[in-house]
Amino acid sequence: MRHYERGDFANAFDDLSHTAVRGLKRSQYMLSFMFMKGQHVNKSTLLALGWLGVAKESGEREWVEQFDKIYAVLTPQQQQIVDSKVQQYVDWYGMAAQNVQCSKRHSTVGSRRRQATCLKVEGERYEIHPIELTPGQ
Numbered sequence: 001m002r003h004y005e006r007g008d009f010a011n012a013f014d015d016l017s018h019t020a021v022r023g024l025k026r027s028q029y030m031l032s033f034m035f036m037k038g039q040h041v042n043k044s045t046l047l048a049l050g051w052l053g054v055a056k057e058s059g060e061r062e063w064v065e066q067f068d069k070i071y072a073v074l075t076p077q078q079q080q081i082v083d084s085k086v087q088q089y090v091d092w093y094g095m096a097a098q099n100v101q102c103s104k105r106h107s108t109v110g111s112r113r114r115q116a117t118c119l120k121v122e123g124e125r126y127e128i129h130p131i132e133l134t135p136g137q
Contacts, residue, residue, distance in 0.1 A: 036048035
């Protein structure tokens, strides 16, 4: 995260992609924005929505709302393509595929805002798929 915050997108991509493919939701969320904005990668709305779609498995309200807002303006044909990409990413990088569990906790003491905390659970090793850098790779 610190590389991203500093604008060091090359190192941010390396760090985030390492954990995103292992199912960590915050990394998947950050990768979605790197693809949406073309930060160190070619800009791709499809790949961005694929990552955001799998990240929203966490139930993080803000992420779900962002995905839904973008998805709503797509044509039915575009939605079908996005649905396919999201399903592929859920199959490869999703919570079940990567043995990740999320729970909702209050973000700070006394706060009403609940934030998803997602952790990889030890156990069986799961296949790690490489990151797509272009749609249809």
